[in-house]
Amino acid sequence: MSAFSLESIKNNIVPHKYEDFVYAYGTAGFRSKAEVLDSVMYIVGILAALRSKKLNGATIGVMITASHNPEEDNGVKLVDPRGEMLEQSWEGYATKMANAKDGESLVQAVNEIISAQKINIETPASVIYGHDTRPSCPDLVKHLESGLQVSGAQAKNYGVLTTPMLHYLVRCLNTAGTSDAYGEPSAEGYYKKLSDAYKTAVKGYARLSPLTVDCANGVGAIKLREFIQHIPEEILATNVINDQTTTLGALNKNCGADYVKTNQRAPPTATIAPGDRFCSYDGDADRIVYYYVDKDNVFRLLDGDKIAGLAAMFIMELVNDAGIDSVKVGVVQTAYANGSSTRYLEKVLKVPVSCVATGVKHLHHEAEKYDIGVYFEANGHGTVLFSPAALNTIKTTEAKTPAQNRALQQLSALTELINQTVGDAISDMLLVETILTNRQWSLDAWDQAYTDLPNRLVKVVVADRTIFKTTNAERQVVEPAGLQAEIDAIVAKYSNGRSFVRASGTEDAVRVYAEAASRAETDELAYKVAQAVYDRGSGVGSRPLLQ
Numbered sequence: 001m002s003a004f005s006l007e008s009i010k011n012n013i014v015p016h017k018y019e020d021f022v023y024a025y026g027t028a029g030f031r032s033k034a035e036v037l038d039s040v041m042y043i044v045g046i047l048a049a050l051r052s053k054k055l056n057g058a059t060i061g062v063m064i065t066a067s068h069n070p071e072e073d074n075g076v077k078l079v080d081p082r083g084e085m086l087e088q089s090w091e092g093y094a095t096k097m098a099n100a101k102d103g104e105s106l107v108q109a110v111n112e113i114i115s116a117q118k119i120n121i122e123t124p125a126s127v128i129y130g131h132d133t134r135p136s137c138p139d140l141v142k143h144l145e146s147g148l149q150v151s152g153a154q155a156k157n158y159g160v161l162t163t164p165m166l167h168y169l170v171r172c173l174n175t176a177g178t179s180d181a182y183g184e185p186s187a188e189g190y191y192k193k194l195s196d197a198y199k200t201a202v203k204g205y206a207r208l209s210p211l212t213v214d215c216a217n218g219v220g221a222i223k224l225r226e227f228i229q230h231i232p233e234e235i236l237a238t239n240v241i242n243d244q245t246t247t248l249g250a251l252n253k254n255c256g257a258d259y260v261k262t263n264q265r266a267p268p269t270a271t272i273a274p275g276d277r278f279c280s281y282d283g284d285a286d287r288i289v290y291y292y293v294d295k296d297n298v299f300r301l302l303d304g305d306k307i308a309g310l311a312a313m314f315i316m317e318l319v320n321d322a323g324i325d326s327v328k329v330g331v332v333q334t335a336y337a338n339g340s341s342t343r344y345l346e347k348v349l350k351v352p353v354s355c356v357a358t359g360v361k362h363l364h365h366e367a368e369k370y371d372i373g374v375y376f377e378a379n380g381h382g383t384v385l386f387s388p389a390a391l392n393t394i395k396t397t398e399a400k401t402p403a404q405n406r407a408l409q410q411l412s413a414l415t416e417l418i419n420q421t422v423g424d425a426i427s428d429m430l431l432v433e434t435i436l437t438n439r440q441w442s443l444d445a446w447d448q449a450y451t452d453l454p455n456r457l458v459k460v461v462v463a464d465r466t467i468f469k470t471t472n473a474e475r476q477v478v479e480p481a482g483l484q485a486e487i488d489a490i491v492a493k494y495s496n497g498r499s500f501v502r503a504s505g506t507e508d509a510v511r512v513y514a515e516a517a518s519r520a521e522t523d524e525l526a527y528k529v530a531q532a533v534y535d536r537g538s539g540v541g542s543r544p545l546l547q
């Protein structure tokens, strides 16, 4: 291991592929075509080392993935010591460093961070990293390693991982040997923690019919196969499909959670009949949706909103049965949550619901405000967080009846089963399977909680999406001026109408969401709002591009 050296940082800079390409650390880190990311990997290595030094040598994680994006894309994001996303105030540093085009300006950017953050560069740095199955990963890893090398970081490559496993490892390493130890910092440790908890949580209940898991031809296939070695088939039966992790071009192609959610249909590779149980992961296995076909062979999606409703319902009942009513449950959603789901949570479950801006980090932070915070985006990103106080109550309450004892044990198992660092497809799948097994419910039975309002998501390509500014958790537009009034006037004409617009954080487009009482009304509402966005956005071409 070498020492931190500004001279080396300058001399080893990786040139930018294109002169005019502008990099930005966005909702999911840096993400774009893999071919432009070499220079970014190098600076991420340096940034991760600086972040570790700033936090007294705590281990920082780096994950190389572009999630549900096509195979030719890639991306990279940093993971903070407790397994959360990189603190937002550092995103600007990442962007600044990534756009430094020569050694001099990179060193200047590094020096600015060191002085603004009062970093002692003598402090040791520790960084771990992992990547998904994309063919571009090995080369990108080399550039990352070069950045870690010039920063003198102690680094460890964990190889191919799901994103949530990397988050898990970071938390384990940083809590090892403390009273807060999260687990064994290895893939085995992760499998063991989750599988042991699952066995406890379903003990005494009959196993459900097999679950088919579409792994998007990504890393989830490899890791799920390893994981299920830890659970006997009499306890959990799975059937893995879309597991072609070495077939070029297969990743996320016509499969995976994003395909299913966006197209509202099963992947063409899935043969699905009434009574069958299916779920889909995305390319890095941090997101999941369930689905089935009803008796008339109509496709039914059980998305992140449905998972949130199921989890909140089950956990609230356990809290009640455990006699620990002081522990308050809350749910966090975004504006994309179906209106019916919000109504179900508020009116039927009577659980407090908060709405925050899109992006896991926003939901995660809001969920931390509850004793037990359930958070899910409609697209299937989400988890359940237990506060230290809630954990303590669950662990220390003495049961007075067998029923109370059982509820406390179940809650305790859930605290181990549910990934506390970030949404995790494998862990979320086990959560859903636990609840359905405890209830002996089919997917159809779960789906009865409420009926989704018809909804439509459209994309409008405009000249400059950054002029669209929102407030109130993205539910209202403040700029361009006048647009919100126009949307309000359009929405007012539709029964149960709701619509909002926001600039995408991952694509160059403005997204329009609409829902209303009927499919026809929903489509008309979406189209009218999209037209209004297009007119204000000095649109590209002659018509709004709806996708």
Ligand code: 16G
Pocket: 027, 028, 067, 358, 359, 360, 361, 377, 379, 381, 503, 504, 505, 506, 507, 511
């Ligand atoms: C990213 C976010 C996801 C969000 C999506 C929105 C993370 C890990 N991922 O994938 O939470 O739903 O962006 O995309 O935060 P959009 O801004 O293009 O609509």
Ligand code: MG
Pocket: 067, 068, 282, 283, 284, 285, 286, 287
């Ligand atoms: Mg993902």
